[in-house]
Amino acid sequence: MIGFMAPQDIADRTTAAVDAAVGAGRDLGLDVTDAAVLHDVFSVVVHLAPAPVVARIPTVLPHYADPDSVARRQRAELDVTRWLADQGTPVIPPSALVPREPVRRGGFSMTFWEFVADDRGREPDYEANSESVADLHAAMRAYPGRLSFLDAAEPRFVTEGLALLDKRPDLLDPDDLDRARREWQVLEPYVQTRAAFEAAFPGIDLQPIHGDSPPANIFAGVDGDRYSDFELVTLGPVEWDLAALGPDLEAAYNRGARRNGQRQLDERVLAFVNGVGMLRAIASLALAPQLPALVDYIGPAVDGWRTMPFAGGMAD
Incomplete structure (x- = not known):
């Protein structure tokens, strides 16, 4: 495929990220002799063994991202996960062996986390995970720090991703792109400002949320489940964390919400976040030259999106 990174280029990117993490870890005083890659998709996640520390290095990023952003x-x-850990919430916390701040090296910005052994024999139970997310939301409500409104929607990413796809009909059919752009014209104002969202959805409270499908980001550790990967933590409606998961997992969340005395999911807000989430997934196709696997991964989602109400029903 023209314009896509070759496997060797991707392998070189991974090697550079690992080398940067190993060098940074050693500079911070860690004993690193047997680094092992645990995960490599949008970020390279590497265990800096034998130190009980895991480095996460984002590597697949939009063109406008820089180490500062x-x-x-x-x-x-880091702030949210450290606070949650201090409150006794089961999360994978930042490593206590290094300063709790991003570290730059080799053109990368990376973070360091406590190594937790995983229970490899256990399959994810997404229904149980979805019910558990209500517990996470209950814990996050009291977070005292400031978070921006719906950063996880990444409106600039959607806008620029759709613009880039105008030049890549091999990635998205022009008719689909036309619909996506028209939907984004309807939906974008409600993710750009809190005031616009609250006017459209009166009575829907906002709170700190995970931001990136927490039922899929619960880590099965040998010592129990841990919430993980808060990279898109943001202020928003709880529905955002259940986007695109379907009625069964929504019902599971509602059971947890009732147990905690929290409100249940609002159907109209769910339709809205499902619409925004789909456009964000479609815009992710613009990253396919960096991560070719996205083409096959997002294709079925685009098929499903064609059957959804236009703009989540917000244009009615």
């Missing part, structure tokens, strides 16, 4: 988001994630 990446570090700002990383600081929010």
Whole structure:
């Protein structure tokens, strides 16, 4: 495929990220002799063994991202997870062996986390995970720090991603792109400002939320489940964290919400976040030259999106 990174280029990117993490870890006083890559998709996640520390290095990023903008988001994630850990919420916390701040090296901005052994024999239970997200939301409500409104929607990413796809009909059919642009004209104002959202959805409270499908980001540790990957932590409606998961998992969340005395999911807000989430997924196709697997991964989602109400029904 023309314009896509070759496998060797991707392997070189991974090697550069690992080398940067190993060098940064050693500079911070960690004993690193057997680094092992644990995950490599949008970020390279590497265990800096034998130190009980994991480095996460974002590597697949929009063209406008730079170490400063990446570090700002990383600081929010570090602050929220450290606070949650201090409250006794089961999260993967920042490593206590290094300063709790992003570290730059080799053109990357990285963070360091406590190593937690995973229970490899256990399959994810997404229904149980979705019910558990209500517990996470209950814990996050009291977070005292400041978070921006719906940063996780990444409106600049959607706008610029759709613009880039105008030149890539091999990635998205022009008719689909036309619909996506028209939907974004309807939906964008409600993710740009809190005032616009609150006017459209009166009575829907906003709070700190995970931001990136927490039922899919619960880590099965040998010592129990841990909430993880708060890279898109933001202020928003709880529905955002259940976007595109379907009625069964929504019902599971509602069971947890009733147990905690919280409000249940609002159907109109769910339709809205599902619409925005789909446009964000479609815009992600603009990253496919950096991560070719996205083409096959997002294709089925685009098929499903064609059957959804236009702009989540917000244009009615």
